[in-house]
Structure formats: C-alpha cells, structure tokens
Amino acid sequence: MFSKSCEYAIKASIFIAQKREGVQCVRVKEIAKGINAPEHFVAKILQELSRKKVISSMKGPNGGFCMNEAQINKPVLDIVLLIDGDGILNNCVLGLEHCSSSNPCPMHLEYQKIKLSIKNMLEKNTIRDFNNLLVAKKAVLFTN
C-alpha cells in the first residue's frame, strides 16, 4: 500500500504529535526508537517533511522536530501525497499506463470504489485523530 518511507513518515508524525507537550522538540533518535525504525533513514524523511512544512524543526541544542496545531490537524493524506505522490489514488491496479473511465482496464470500475474509500479514509482522518487513539492507549506505534 504505502512505501516504507511513507509508513515511517506517518508513524513519525503521529509520534511527534504525541510527544509534543507545549513547544518542546523531539530528537530524531527518540523518534526512531519510538517507531522502531532506522535512525538515519528516518532523519532523511523528516527533513523532507520539514522542508515541505508538514512538520517543523529546530537546529542546535534542545532542537529537534515538532508540530504546531495547524500541522497536527492536517489529514494524513497530505503526508502520503508528499512522500508517495498521488499514485495510490490514480495508478491503474493492473499497471496500465493510460487507464481511465473512458479507457478502462477490466478491473478499473471495481477498483475505483476501493480507491475512493482509501482517499476518503486518508482525507477525513487527521494526525490528531490517530494520535488520540494512541493517547487513549487504544493503539500502539510499534510491536515486538
């Protein structure tokens, strides 16, 4: 479904939202541990998210990554589009180059419904929504 990068991006964002108390920043190392992901790889993804203003960053001592209210309230779709592009919403399920309702592959019509429900789900759920589940101990970000 998502690329590894995108999985990490989503998990990292939720993790930052969760740890963010006040304006405090979270360091890469802590994030990587918290979501059980390779540190350097996560660092690179966070840079990308930061450059595109999906999250914020502070250099220097006590620096790290953080999110403001507006960022926390963004739909998860924003992250997905940024990291994986819109392929998940547009690509043909059978890999045809030009597959559309006017020139569909055999599975197009059926798969269109799936894509819509995916889009819907990613649009209506924000980082905050998923973070709330975490805070309420109704979900976890990593397992052993």
Added chain:
Amino acid sequence: MFSKSCEYAIKASIFIAQKREGVQCVRVKEIAKGINAPEHFVAKILQELSRKKVISSMKGPNGGFCMNEAQINKPVLDIVLLIDGDGILNNCVLGLEHCSSSNPCPMHLEYQKIKLSIKNMLEKNTIRDFNNLLVAKKAVLFTN
C-alpha cells in the same frame, strides 16, 4: 497494490480466457504481446500458474496455455494469493509486525474496512467477469 508479477498474472489469465475459443491454446509470445509484458518474464509466471493448476498448458506444436471452464470461473483472489500471498489482506498498513484488533496500530480500524472491501472485490469477481468486459469491448488489457 499488486506486485508486477501479480499484475502480469492477472492480465495473462484474462487474456488466455479471452483468446480461448474451444480448446485452443495460446502461445507465450502471443500472450506477452497481448498484455504488453516481457515475454520471458511472463513465461516464468505462467509456469508457476500452470504448476498450481490455475491455468493449463500443452507442450508441442499447437501447444501453449489454456483454461478450462472451472479455471475461468475462479475468483481473481486465487491468482493474487498464489503470486503475492495473503499480505494484501493481512499486512499492517503501517508495517507493524504484530498488528491486530487486540493490539492495533492507529490506522488499523480504519484500514480494516479497506482490506475487507478489497477482499470482497477479489472474491466475488472471477476471471470470467473481467473477461466479459473485454469481450464486450468495455475494457482493454493494454494501452499506448
């Protein structure tokens, strides 16, 4: 969604179902052309499908691949499970090793619905269903 192998497997199966008039076989070369895929790679996938009885094969002159009635009436899910495994139905959307309703990732509940609709779609649609669209000229297997 699917691996390239799986895309080719589905397209090839639909193509064979479509070309199959009577008991005639379709050669690899023709299949590869018809679904716009690398011939040798398709050959390998078709061997796999044939070994697992999802399609049939005939050696020698006028040989090739074909499908009987029972095979054509199988749900597409059979092919997907054979080539890609059940990951598409079971894997965690955020890549957690042990993600379940009793120990869910934040997106688990929402994504569960998507997975169910995918399973449903792949179960209720047979090769024949998709082939029918092709025959009715309401779909194509490759584009330029």
Added chain:
DNA sequence: CATAAAAATGTTCTCAAAGTCCTGCGAATA
C-alpha cells in the same frame, strides 16, 4: 567566543524484485 548538540545534505552501500538469457526436455506430427 568557543563548544557542543542537533538538523541538513550528499554519497555510498546493500539487497530484493524485476527482468533477461540460456539450455534442456517433452510432446506432437509428418
């Protein structure tokens, strides 16, 4: 101002999936 901490940047390494190539073997038919 010096120093240390942490993000930013860019390069390189690794590995599995995708794709290609090659040779052997079996079946059909003239």
Added chain:
DNA sequence: TATTCGCAGGACTTTGAGAACATTTTTATG
C-alpha cells in the same frame, strides 16, 4: 523416428528502494 515447437527451470543482470555513513551548517549556551 526425427524434427520442430514450446514449456521447464536455473542462472545471471539490472534497477530502485531502503539503509548506513560522513560532512556541513545552524544554534543554544556557558
């Protein structure tokens, strides 16, 4: 029974995502 066509299947190459490493830049603070 020999010849031809096409499957069987292993081995190899390519490609790109994922991951690790090294260096630079920025900033807080003593």
